[in-house]
Amino acid sequence: MNKKVLIMVAVEAEQTAVLRGLRGNNSFEVKLAGVGPVAATINTAKALIGNEYSYIISAGIAGGFEDRAEIGSIVVASEMIAGDLGAETPEGFSSLNELGFGSTIIKADTSLSNRYMETLSASAIVPVHLGPIITMSTVTGTAATASRLASRIPGVIAEGMEGFGVASAAQAYGLSALEIRTISNCVGPRDKSAWRIGDALLSLEQAFTIIPEVLL
Numbered sequence: 001m002n003k004k005v006l007i008m009v010a011v012e013a014e015q016t017a018v019l020r021g022l023r024g025n026n027s028f029e030v031k032l033a034g035v036g037p038v039a040a041t042i043n044t045a046k047a048l049i050g051n052e053y054s055y056i057i058s059a060g061i062a063g064g065f066e067d068r069a070e071i072g073s074i075v076v077a078s079e080m081i082a083g084d085l086g087a088e089t090p091e092g093f094s095s096l097n098e099l100g101f102g103s104t105i106i107k108a109d110t111s112l113s114n115r116y117m118e119t120l121s122a123s124a125i126v127p128v129h130l131g132p133i134i135t136m137s138t139v140t141g142t143a144a145t146a147s148r149l150a151s152r153i154p155g156v157i158a159e160g161m162e163g164f165g166v167a168s169a170a171q172a173y174g175l176s177a178l179e180i181r182t183i184s185n186c187v188g189p190r191d192k193s194a195w196r197i198g199d200a201l202l203s204l205e206q207a208f209t210i211i212p213e214v215l216l
């Protein structure tokens, strides 16, 4: 029997959107990770105990970096990066990597993300972007932080709060991880009135209609 694919989302609204996209395909399980990297790591690790999965996907909505990922678009991680794990120094931010205490970067399975990108681009449903996605414990709320992150992390396209946590648990179990998100807001000044959560959830549903074709 083929193993199932585990999809971890933060909240129920994202779970509903992903399940709609999967249209009852029972080769997938969509579980709640909770919000933030710690909850995501714990809940993914719990979901893995006693179960065997072929792949793990971190899915949900995200903030898009200006001119890199527009509202409603789909973003696919080439790398899942812990964006704020490190130390502030007089010379600027030093990541855990640079400090020599471990890695803050987990590479996505490139053959899978490339296959997903090709299938999605061919179906031309919604604009799609491939690049590093950062995981933050604190949602960025100023233009200054957004601009610092964009220059510190080359090519970063989007910011979420769970991807690195889900990927860390997957890595601990020797499994490949992917991160697929849709953009609800622009990373920058906090303005909840500009959030387009409904649009992002509709795109999330569409993002998962082609997943069975790519993974099964």
Ligand SMILES: O=C(O)c1cccc(C(=O)CC[C@H]2O[C@@H](n3cnc4c(=O)[nH]cnc43)[C@H](O)[C@@H]2O)c1
Binding pocket: 010, 011, 034, 035, 036, 060, 061, 062, 063, 064, 136, 138, 139, 140, 159, 160, 161, 162, 184, 185, 186, 187, 190, 191, 192
């Ligand atoms: O109250 C706020 O200002 C606020 C700002 C951004 C996000 C929140 C949330 O509670 C949602 C967190 C939830 O959604 C994902 N997400 C969506 N946009 C972003 C973002 O710009 N930066 C980081 N995470 C974002 C995240 O993965 C969480 O699951 C509240």
